[in-house]
Amino acid sequence: MTSNLPTSIAETERLLDGADYVADRALATVLFLSLKMGRPLFLEGEAGVGKTEIAKVLAKSLDRPLIRLQCYEGLDVSSALYEWNYAAQMIEIRMREASGDTDKDATRSEIFSERFLIRRPILQALEGQPGRAPVLLIDELDRTDEAFEAFLLEVLSDNQVTIPELGTIRAEEPPIVIITTNRTREIHDALKRRCLYHWVDYPQADRELEIVKRKAPRANEELAAELVAFVQRLRRIDLFKAPGVAETIDWANALTELNVVALDPAHVSDTLGVLLKYQDDIQRLERGESREILTQVKRDLASAS
Structure with missing residues (x-):
């Protein structure tokens, strides 16, 4: 992690305060530890208590890109991680056929290259620039299903994903990960264990x-x-x-x-x-x-x- 991260709980409180986010010490403490330890921060609480705003404040205060994955029912890996540009791939195949290129291995290698890869939020976050690793906000995770949670385990544990056609892509510098949930359903313990946890309550x-x-x-x-x-x-x-x-x-x-x-x-x-x-x-x-x-x-x- 780069040196612009806060070096103490007090500095974390000042960082939040400077962005007009009024936090209690418990939140500042767990946020500091999350940044210091490089662990995802799992924020749970009622809607409208400021969970999402924490990720926005971090991105702005630390001068990092904010990459937001808004979760919803039916969200799948292709929407969260990557998909292939099938239309462009078909055009490439037709052009090669028209030019008389019949090398199937070369065609396959080309159409499944990064040129035809559409990067979705999680892949974008893992490929962030060293020194300016982004803030990845996985918002309202409770709207997804358990299959999507299982997919996230590799990302949260090893900061990497596997694309069958390209291999394993690993982050040179892990993104800052903020996960929020409104607790409309329970999130599996296997995912929570990979995170630091904080309940964001209504303020006094x-x-x-x-x-x-x-x-x-x-x-x-x-x-x-x-x-x-x-x-x-x-x-x-x-x-x-x-x-x-x-x-x-x-x-x-x-x-x-x-x-x-x-x-x-x-x-x-x-x-x-x-x-x-x-x-x-x-x-x-x-x-x-x-x-x-x-x-x-x-x-x-x-x-x-």
Whole structure:
């Protein structure tokens, strides 16, 4: 690894802070160890808590390319690793036939050369430039199946892949690997053992308030404090999907665009679709629960001031 990596936990905290990522010490510690030991970092947590953002912050702060593999149901090796440019291969075969070239071994050797290889994210990451190895983000791994997990084992263990027609391709310098999952299903222990693990939880109120101040700086102090307290209380009730930090930031920006300087029942009701993404949750709050939460929030903030 190159010398631009942080050399201590404190330096890792400063790196994250410099990119306006407000992290606790536990996250900074496991991230530092991941970089120091050259181990993939497995981040698990609810959607919207900032897992993906960590990879983006690392790439930007370390001046590394970010290569993102967005996982989805049915993702296969050809989409993640490589595939052959079949159309170009067929053209090459036809051109050789037209020119009278009948050497089948030479044709096969040519059409399965790197000239016809389409590199997908994982292969791109392994072939990164020494000194600037990329950040490989494998995002929402839980959307794939166990067969794809098994394929990843070689990549994570040995930083290499095998292409039958070309042989084994090994990274000269391993990429920085960040794996995220929203825990819609359990990931196999064999893959987790190859990684360092961290659960990214919803932030405490003071840290979420600091995030809002950085990511939605136009929101005044009163509004920021109220909406953070409101969201913190929302997460304590039984919702289908509690709002993440991303939704808190979106809500702060939306209220600012409406020139709101303090929460009131009307503005909360009008903008619930920014904060919540399921109609059942919205209906529950519109039946009066949001007004009760807002009353309690204002009472608590007033008594604390």
